[in-house]
Amino acid sequence: MLRLLLKRTVHSFFLITAVVSVVFLTTFVIGDPVRALLPAETPEEIVEQYREERGFNRPVLIQYVDYMSHAFVGDFGDSWWQRTPALPIALRPLPATFQLGIFAMTLAISLGIPIGVYAGMKPGSWADRLATVTSLLGVSMPLIWLCPMLAFIFAVTLGLLPTAGYGSWQHMVLPTIALAALPLGRIVQITRASIIDELVKQYVTTARAKGLPNRRVLVQHVLRNALLPVITVSGWEFVLVVSGYTIIVEAVFGWPGVGWMLFSAIRIRDVPLLAATAFVIAVVVVVINFAIDILYIIVNPLIRYE
Amino acid sequence: MTTELASDDVTQARFVNVRYKDLYKLLRTLFHDPFSTTAAIILIVLVIIAIAAPVLSPFDPTAQSLLRRLTPPAWVEGGSEANLLGTDLLGRDMLSRIIYGTRMSLMIGVVVVVVAGIIGTIIGMLAGYLGGRFDAIAMRFIDFQTAIPYFLLAMTIMAAIGPGARNLIIVLSLGSWVIFARLARGTMLSIRHAVYIEAARVTGGSEYWILVRHALPNLTSTIVTLATLELSRAILTEAGLSFLGLGVQPPNSAWGLMVAEGHDYISTANWLSTFPGLMVMITTLSINVFATWLRKATDPVQRGRM
Amino acid sequence: MGPLLEVKNLETQFFTKEGIVRAVNSISYELNTGETLGIVGESGCGKSVGALSLLRLIPSPPGKIVGGEILFDGIDLLKVHESEIERIRGNRIAMIFQDPMTSLNPMMPIGRQISESLELHLKMNKKEARAKAIELLEMVRIPSAADRIDDYPIQFSGGMRQRVMIAMALSCNPQILIADEPTTALDVTIQAQITDLVNRLREEIGMAVIWITHDLGVVAGLTDRVIVMYAGRIVEEAPVEELYENPRHPYTIGLLGSVPRLDEERPEQLTSIEGMPPDMIDYPSGCPFYARCTFRIDRCLESPPDLRAVGPGHKAACIVDVSASTLPSSVIS
Numbered sequence: 001m002l003r004l005l006l007k008r009t010v011h012s013f014f015l016i017t018a019v020v021s022v023v024f025l026t027t028f029v030i031g032d033p034v035r036a037l038l039p040a041e042t043p044e045e046i047v048e049q050y051r052e053e054r055g056f057n058r059p060v061l062i063q064y065v066d067y068m069s070h071a072f073v074g075d076f077g078d079s080w081w082q083r084t085p086a087l088p089i090a091l092r093p094l095p096a097t098f099q100l101g102i103f104a105m106t107l108a109i110s111l112g113i114p115i116g117v118y119a120g121m122k123p124g125s126w127a128d129r130l131a132t133v134t135s136l137l138g139v140s141m142p143l144i145w146l147c148p149m150l151a152f153i154f155a156v157t158l159g160l161l162p163t164a165g166y167g168s169w170q171h172m173v174l175p176t177i178a179l180a181a182l183p184l185g186r187i188v189q190i191t192r193a194s195i196i197d198e199l200v201k202q203y204v205t206t207a208r209a210k211g212l213p214n215r216r217v218l219v220q221h222v223l224r225n226a227l228l229p230v231i232t233v234s235g236w237e238f239v240l241v242v243s244g245y246t247i248i249v250e251a252v253f254g255w256p257g258v259g260w261m262l263f264s265a266i267r268i269r270d271v272p273l274l275a276a277t278a279f280v281i282a283v284v285v286v287v288i289n290f291a292i293d294i295l296y297i298i299v300n301p302l303i304r305y306e
Numbered sequence: 307m308t309t310e311l312a313s314d315d316v317t318q319a320r321f322v323n324v325r326y327k328d329l330y331k332l333l334r335t336l337f338h339d340p341f342s343t344t345a346a347i348i349l350i351v352l353v354i355i356a357i358a359a360p361v362l363s364p365f366d367p368t369a370q371s372l373l374r375r376l377t378p379p380a381w382v383e384g385g386s387e388a389n390l391l392g393t394d395l396l397g398r399d400m401l402s403r404i405i406y407g408t409r410m411s412l413m414i415g416v417v418v419v420v421v422a423g424i425i426g427t428i429i430g431m432l433a434g435y436l437g438g439r440f441d442a443i444a445m446r447f448i449d450f451q452t453a454i455p456y457f458l459l460a461m462t463i464m465a466a467i468g469p470g471a472r473n474l475i476i477v478l479s480l481g482s483w484v485i486f487a488r489l490a491r492g493t494m495l496s497i498r499h500a501v502y503i504e505a506a507r508v509t510g511g512s513e514y515w516i517l518v519r520h521a522l523p524n525l526t527s528t529i530v531t532l533a534t535l536e537l538s539r540a541i542l543t544e545a546g547l548s549f550l551g552l553g554v555q556p557p558n559s560a561w562g563l564m565v566a567e568g569h570d571y572i573s574t575a576n577w578l579s580t581f582p583g584l585m586v587m588i589t590t591l592s593i594n595v596f597a598t599w600l601r602k603a604t605d606p607v608q609r610g611r612m
Numbered sequence: 613m614g615p616l617l618e619v620k621n622l623e624t625q626f627f628t629k630e631g632i633v634r635a636v637n638s639i640s641y642e643l644n645t646g647e648t649l650g651i652v653g654e655s656g657c658g659k660s661v662g663a664l665s666l667l668r669l670i671p672s673p674p675g676k677i678v679g680g681e682i683l684f685d686g687i688d689l690l691k692v693h694e695s696e697i698e699r700i701r702g703n704r705i706a707m708i709f710q711d712p713m714t715s716l717n718p719m720m721p722i723g724r725q726i727s728e729s730l731e732l733h734l735k736m737n738k739k740e741a742r743a744k745a746i747e748l749l750e751m752v753r754i755p756s757a758a759d760r761i762d763d764y765p766i767q768f769s770g771g772m773r774q775r776v777m778i779a780m781a782l783s784c785n786p787q788i789l790i791a792d793e794p795t796t797a798l799d800v801t802i803q804a805q806i807t808d809l810v811n812r813l814r815e816e817i818g819m820a821v822i823w824i825t826h827d828l829g830v831v832a833g834l835t836d837r838v839i840v841m842y843a844g845r846i847v848e849e850a851p852v853e854e855l856y857e858n859p860r861h862p863y864t865i866g867l868l869g870s871v872p873r874l875d876e877e878r879p880e881q882l883t884s885i886e887g888m889p890p891d892m893i894d895y896p897s898g899c900p901f902y903a904r905c906t907f908r909i910d911r912c913l914e915s916p917p918d919l920r921a922v923g924p925g926h927k928a929a930c931i932v933d934v935s936a937s938t939l940p941s942s943v944i945s
Binding site: 011014015018019022023026027030031136137139140141142143144145148149151152156163239240243244247248251252262263266267274278281282285 | 466467538546551576593595598
Binding site: 200201202203205206208210211212224225301 | 707
């Protein structure tokens with residue numbers, strides 16, 4: 001168990017390093033940060049002078065070490081846009097994203113597990129068909145289409161909710177639904193498969209032979225076994241939500257979260273802000289992974305013996 | 307197994323036999339299931355549209371006509387027979403743009419899957435077969451890359467190297483090959499010591515020969531299933547990046563780009579984003595239905611974990 | 613007093629895509645209080661399905677009990693409400709299974725798995741149930757039971773797990789224990805320990821045992837009476853000694869021919885039965901053993917033979933009057 005957590009810690013360290021390195025590689029090696037920073041018609045001498053001043057003419061490896069050593073104390077330089085340190089700017093939208101992500105995951109899990117369990121218990125039934133359709137639609141759903149459609153139906157046509165923005169609970173409804181759709185599909189799929197796998201196991205017959213009513217067999221014996229893969233998959237989905245889906249959802253609904261910040265940083269070519277936002281997302285991913293590991297250990301007592 | 311090791315000819319004959327019989331059975335099960343049949347037909351139609359785009363599209367997809375801009379679809383009031391699906395902001399024919407968009411999106415998706423599939427499978431097979439240091443390094447790298455959020459990575463790199471179809475293919479392939487490599491390695495490991503490989507070794511086949519002639523047929527079904535799923539993911543990611551302005555650029559047509567162009571007009575001209583978005587949905591849904599069938603048909607043991 | 617358990621014309625089928633699998637075809641037998649009954653047959657003969665049917669534990673769908681009666685203590689187990697049979701399962705009729713590695717819930721401490729029945733059927737509170745569970749573990753000779761009660765199945769060996777299963781099954785002092793090949797997956801030495809254990813506890817509790825196995829050797833020293841099953845039917849039923857000395861069905865004769873015996877005066881060559889059991893979906897209309905039988909005559913194809921008395925307490929489902937002495941030489945050689 002300790003070894004697992006230790007391994008995870010080392011892994012997390014490398015993950016964050018890798019993300020920051022990729023940003024460094026793309027912006028400082030492939031791209032030219034000086035050209036990006038200065039207006040296009042700047043004379044060559046001034047560009048060179050600027051390069052010299054900021055140390056952009058040093059060997060790449062030295063720049064990299066220098067950059068990483070600053071990055072690890074959270075120093076990504078000043079945002080070119082706001083002229084203040086980039087990290088605090090990148091951290092500011094975090095609560096908005098968490099709010100959305102946690103609501104979406106709660107929705108997906110609280111709908112997905114019951115649907116998946118029910119479908120898995122009765123393969124071939126109408127509930128199972130519904131679950132199959134839900135999961136297929138969920139995993140095939142293009143967010144770039146779902147988001148405008150939700151906005152069109154609920155905001156434009158029915159006028160029930162605002163099309164975009166941030167503030168009241170009404171603003172949260174559509175982005176939450178959009179963000180929950182994909183994880184919902186995946187969770188239904190894995191729960192159903194897992195329940196089907198468990199129900200044919202011998203220990204289920206043993207439990208029934210003891211005289212336990214079916215409901216108790218399910219709740220006390222099957223669920224705990226069946227939910228282990230569901231926890232793992234939910235964790236992956238949560239990671240995808242905060243590091244991928246949310247970028248599109250926040251862009252469409254004008255939700256001021258980290259995804260929106262990342263997109264904005266790219267659009268306005270603010271390299272320090274981009275790096276800081278990518279760093280924040282990487283840290284969030286690491287935190288989610290840790291949380292999932294701990295949850296897994298709590299639910300699965302056997303991990304101690306593996 | 308107590309039977310003696312089969313001679314090469316016998317093993318080979320058995321392989322071929324099984325595969326033809328399987329193909330026949332496979333097709334039979336396909337046509338027994340209406341959903342998978344529909345999905346397969348849709349996919350075939352999409353491929354035909356993509357290939358025959360210049361013949362099928364009624365107009366030049368880039369031809370502008372400001373007089374005819376924002377014409378609604380033919381069945382809506384104010385629509386015209388000439389532009390079945392209406393026209394966009396610049397008066398370009400939507401149907402023609404969707405047809406060319408099909409070509410672009412499918413082309414990018416297929417090229418990505420082929421490139422990533424070939425590179426990933428080769429590296430994965432080598433890692434699984436050779437073991438040792440090569441395997442260790444490859445696996446470390448693969449683990450690493452899998453941990454980095456895919457969409458974040460793709461966005462950052464696209465921002466640095468610039469948008470466009472060619473760069474999209476590079477970035478999406480970079481993100482996809484590791485999954486093929488992981489699968490190929492796993493399968494390779496599990497069959498490395500399988501009886502028939504031993505048989506081939508005993509009867510004096512060269513290493514290369516063993517690898518190609520024996521392992522590849524076994525990998526085919528799992529790789530094909532994975533490829534369909536990755537195709538759906540590549541199309542969705544491409545659409546997402548194009549939507550954010552980091553993918554296919556105007557005046558080219560791509561579904562994601564078209565949804566983005568129509569996004570601001572969702573309340574007044576919803577056909578601008580509805581149809582291209584629907585195309586993404588239909589394509590990914592068909593691919594996923596097809597993949598589900600394929601997985602069930604070729605490997606009943608494998609569970610839906612993808 | 614009538615028999616404790618009376619099975620009449622039990623029929624269980626599985627409704628699969630390929631067709632209806634006739635797993636159990638109209639079997640009837642009785643079990644008396646305190647008696648040990650052996651049910652013998654090769655794998656797929658319907659002996660396990662028949663046993664699971666007694667407690668309505670057939671996975672449904674695809675399985676279904678399509679006919680018959682199971683009278684236990686005057687009530688028909690096939691007719692009572694689900695909640696009624698739940699009160700009987702694990703309480704008055706208990707069951708142990710073949711593979712101890714998978715029969716226990718891997719995620720639940722073994723003590724909890726035992727005390728669960730105690731709380732359910734005997735209405736014990738948590739504390740009492742736990743104390744009783746330790747007692748039961750001691751009864752099945754788990755060393756330092758009090759320390760191991762919170763261990764998980766993964767920490768036990770196969771033999772130990774089967775002991776836990778037995779403790780679990782016997783927790784409510786059942787009147788009947790159904791043992792479905794409980795020793796098949798175990799080492800030979802462990803097998804003997806488990807059979808001894810069950811035998812000893814049977815005497816202590818005074819319960820009846822239905823011992824299901826494919827191994828005639830196991831049945832010999834353990835049971836009072838034996839039923840031989842083939843293709844979902846009972847083909848022979850006899851007191852155990854009678855069955856060994858005077859088998860009256862060609863299948864039983866074949867089976868006995870394939871049991872190695874140390875007490876034989878002249879060690880004969882082990883024989884095996886040629887051919888395969890019939891297709892359970894496309895079920896033969898005549899005697900199911902016809903295709904493999906050395907005594908077959910044309911009349912065997914007319915209808916499946918009923919069990920008929922061939923001696924005191926001895927029945928066989930064969931229209932030909934066969935015994936080991938009439939065995940054609942071709943079978944022995």
